[in-house]
Amino acid sequence: MPNCAQYDKLPSLQPLLFNPCCYTCQDYTWALGKKEIAAVKPELVVFSDRNSRNFQCGLPLSCSYMLNFDNTQMAKRVFSGFRPTGKQHIGNYLGTIQNCVSLQADYDCVYCVVDIHALTTLESTEALQEDVYEMVLDWLAAGIDPQKSIIFVQSHVPQVEELHTLFSMLTPLSWLLRVPTFKEKVKMQPQNVNYGLVGYPVLMTADIALYKGEVVPVGEDQLPHLELAREIVRRFNSLYGFVFPEPQAKLTSFPLVAGLDGVQKMSKSYNNHIEIAASPEEIMTRVRTGFTDPARRYRSDPGHPEACNIFALHKFFTPARVEEIASECRHASIGCVDCKKILARSISSALEPFREKRAVFVAKPNYVTEVLAEGANRAQAIAEETIKEAKEKMKLPRRVNLGDIRE
Numbered sequence: 001m002p003n004c005a006q007y008d009k010l011p012s013l014q015p016l017l018f019n020p021c022c023y024t025c026q027d028y029t030w031a032l033g034k035k036e037i038a039a040v041k042p043e044l045v046v047f048s049d050r051n052s053r054n055f056q057c058g059l060p061l062s063c064s065y066m067l068n069f070d071n072t073q074m075a076k077r078v079f080s081g082f083r084p085t086g087k088q089h090i091g092n093y094l095g096t097i098q099n100c101v102s103l104q105a106d107y108d109c110v111y112c113v114v115d116i117h118a119l120t121t122l123e124s125t126e127a128l129q130e131d132v133y134e135m136v137l138d139w140l141a142a143g144i145d146p147q148k149s150i151i152f153v154q155s156h157v158p159q160v161e162e163l164h165t166l167f168s169m170l171t172p173l174s175w176l177l178r179v180p181t182f183k184e185k186v187k188m189q190p191q192n193v194n195y196g197l198v199g200y201p202v203l204m205t206a207d208i209a210l211y212k213g214e215v216v217p218v219g220e221d222q223l224p225h226l227e228l229a230r231e232i233v234r235r236f237n238s239l240y241g242f243v244f245p246e247p248q249a250k251l252t253s254f255p256l257v258a259g260l261d262g263v264q265k266m267s268k269s270y271n272n273h274i275e276i277a278a279s280p281e282e283i284m285t286r287v288r289t290g291f292t293d294p295a296r297r298y299r300s301d302p303g304h305p306e307a308c309n310i311f312a313l314h315k316f317f318t319p320a321r322v323e324e325i326a327s328e329c330r331h332a333s334i335g336c337v338d339c340k341k342i343l344a345r346s347i348s349s350a351l352e353p354f355r356e357k358r359a360v361f362v363a364k365p366n367y368v369t370e371v372l373a374e375g376a377n378r379a380q381a382i383a384e385e386t387i388k389e390a391k392e393k394m395k396l397p398r399r400v401n402l403g404d405i406r407e
């Protein structure tokens with residue numbers, strides 16, 4: 001093994017850490033993938049936080065070791081943040097949550113309720129706690145598993161605010177002013193165009209970068225933000241040296257779910273949504289209000305399924321009958337009312353296991369609180385390492401403990 005002075009002292013680490021290729025590091029802290037290692041040798045104590053990428057090795061600081069290990073085998077980190085909008089809707093599920101669930105099999109996942117982001121648009125914070133609770137319940141019921149993933153609340157790990165400030169110093173204002181969602185928000189809330197609103201993508205970048213997120217499951221609406229996040233970390237890395245990987249968006253096959261109004265994307269802000277926790281009756285009521293093909297004014301008019309957002313939902317929820325429904329619509333042998341009834345029933349039965357699982361979690365009153373408390377601890381351990389690394393790279397003056405310089 002080249003360049004690894006201590007390699008022979010680490011026999012039990014060999015299969016886990018060291019491999020004669022690709023990654024070289026001179027520091028005594030490494031960012032790695034998902035592995036758990038306990039103490040190995042008295043002179044070389046190696047440990048990691050559970051599910052954390054921060055492996056620390058108690059090598060003396062005075063030594064400069066060239067340690068080689070294979071980081072190609074390490075699981076990439078997934079990060080996704082959701083504003084606390086309470087119960088989740090089908091757009092959230094199809095656009096993002098289903099990916100968050102499936103990615104857990106192969107990646108190291110971190111999922112965050114971004115409550116600070118919510119402050120950019122909220123008029124009142126009264127419902128915030130409740131919204132966080134309802135939202136996390138939906139995630140858990142949908143299959144996000146706290147044994148596999150870190151689930152936490154953004155404001156519980158304050159290092160994100162530090163990284164946000166550092167990033168804001170290297171992000172040109174012109175980049176932020178051209179973001180489409182900023183322009184949209186200015187129109188939506190002209191009475192509250194706050195400083196946080198323009199910095200929203202900088203905070204989002206800090207969220208992802210703090211956990212060195214490489215894969216970001218999002219809906220299509222978030223792509224401009226993610227592009228900006230990539231530009232910001234690229235700028236940091238080129239100014240100060242590499243710390244942050246460039247995050248890549250991960251879309252589902254349903255990256256943009258239209259709202260029931262047929263105009264906007266499905267969103268709670270537009271009240272054009274169907275909640276995934278909705279009862280069969282609520283689903284039926286909601287679907288009944290759905291906008292359909294505008295050219296089909298009478299039952300006898302032939303329809304255009306490709307222009308109908310009810311049909312778009314059939315593609316996901318009624319896959320076995322989708323061709324048949326399209327053909328019946330085109331030949332006007334099925335009306336919109338019946339087509340909607342089929343959809344409501346399909347959605348209800350697809351979400352039944354979800355409702356059952358959710359009820360189990362509701363019956364455990366402290367469960368969500370425990371998940372979030374554990375998640376915050378795990379997230380904070382990673383965040384502390386990253387912020388330390390970023391500040392060192394930026395050459396910010398190091399804070400010295402008095403005890404270290406006084407006898």
Ligand code: ADP
Pocket residue numbers: 081082083084085089091092093094095096217218219220221222254255256257258259265266267268269
């Ligand atoms: P909302 O739009 O309901 O306020 P958020 O903006 O907090 O929800 O979005 C949370 C996640 O869900 C993001 O990754 C976003 O891209 C995704 N998402 C939200 N609405 C949709 C939609 N209509 N179609 C696809 N994905 C969506």
